Amino acid sequence: xxxxxxxxxxxxxxxxCSLWHLAVILLGLTxxxxxxxxxxxxxxxxxxxYYQVKAGDCLWLIARRxxxxxxxxxxxxxxxxxxxxxxxxxxxxxxxxxxxxYAAPSSSPPVKQYVPPSRSGDVVNDLVNYxxxxxxxxxxxxxxxxxxxxxxxxFTKFIFGQFGVSLPHSAAAQNACGVPVLRGEIAPGDIxxxxxxxxxxxxxxxxxxxxxxxxxxxxxxxVRSNAISEDYWNTHFVAARRVLKSP
Numbered sequence: 001x002x003x004x005x006x007x008x009x010x011x012x013x014x015x016x017c018s019l020w021h022l023a024v025i026l027l028g029l030t031x032x033x034x035x036x037x038x039x040x041x042x043x044x045x046x047x048x049x050y051y052q053v054k055a056g057d058c059l060w061l062i063a064r065r066x067x068x069x070x071x072x073x074x075x076x077x078x079x080x081x082x083x084x085x086x087x088x089x090x091x092x093x094x095x096x097x098x099x100x101x102y103a104a105p106s107s108s109p110p111v112k113q114y115v116p117p118s119r120s121g122d123v124v125n126d127l128v129n130y131x132x133x134x135x136x137x138x139x140x141x142x143x144x145x146x147x148x149x150x151x152x153x154x155f156t157k158f159i160f161g162q163f164g165v166s167l168p169h170s171a172a173a174q175n176a177c178g179v180p181v182l183r184g185e186i187a188p189g190d191i192x193x194x195x196x197x198x199x200x201x202x203x204x205x206x207x208x209x210x211x212x213x214x215x216x217x218x219x220x221x222x223v224r225s226n227a228i229s230e231d232y233w234n235t236h237f238v239a240a241r242r243v244l245k246s247p
Contacts, residue, residue: 053088058162060133061126066092123163123244124189128208131159137223139216144169150223155216156191156204165243171204178243186240192228194236201238 051062059082063070073079076093084090140149144158153174157167167174175193186192188209193201205215208225213233216223226233 049092051090051092053084053086053090054164057084058082058130059084060130061162062090062092064126064129068093124187127159127163127244128188128206128214130162131155131206131214132208132225134159134223135214135225137216139218139221139223141218142169143216150216151218152216153204155214155223156206159206160191160243163244167243172201174204175201175239175241178241181240181242183237183240187242189242189244191241191243192237193239193241194233195238196236203236207240 049066051066053062059070059073059079063073066073070082072093073090074082076091134146134150134155137146138149139151140154141151142154143149143151144154146158150158153167153169153171156174157169160167167177171193174191178191181187181190186207188207190207192205192207192213192215194203194205195201196203203215205213205226207213207228211227211229212225213228214223214225217226228234228237
């Protein structure tokens with residue numbers, strides 16, 4: 001009988017304890033939980049904008065167009081690498097008077113609308129400047145990534161791919177892309193095609209203007225710049241193609 005009474009007393013005590021702990025937990029949540037809102041951020045952060053990643057985007061371009069550094073953009077969005085997935089929404093940070101940028105608030109205002117690539121001056125300049133950032137990157141046969149290296153058509157494929165233009169990984173095949181351009185009408189952003197080791201087209205480059213082009217050179221072992229007026233390139237030039245659409 002005493003054993004039964006002890007069990008009943010324990011059960012009642014346990015229930016009271018459980019209910020008391022539950023009340024404490026709920027009370028604690030009520031007291032200490034604060035909804036996360038944009039008001040938790042400094043006022044300057046509200047001035048920032050959002051941007052949705054589209055084909056042809058890369059951190060360097062997004063940062064440059066918004067007057068921030070790549071590191072600031074990565075830090076504001078918690079990015080650990082330079083890889084961007086299509087459709088990802090990035091917060092474009094703004095700086096306060098002290099020059100510091102802020103991370104993104106939790107709610108997302110409307111994103112910027114994507115503008116398809118065209119031959120506007122800004123796009124051409126961006127493409128040429130972006131290509132120049134890879135000067136010195138090592139040459140690698142069949143390579144098409146800055147992480148592993150480039151060959152000539154892999155380099156043009158990669159650069160134009162960042163601007164929404166899909167190219168095959170073959171210099172000869174790139175000669176079928178876009179529209180042909182007469183030698184006297186070559187403009188920055190055009191693809192230059194040469195024959196080097198064979199009678200047919202086997203080398204591709206990007207024209208930068210002022211008679212210069214950038215390419216992944218097997219002879220130099222890296223991405224470098226040359227002048228089209230140099231004897232070798234002048235005599236081995238075959239064709240030029242324009243793959244950026246006219247506005």
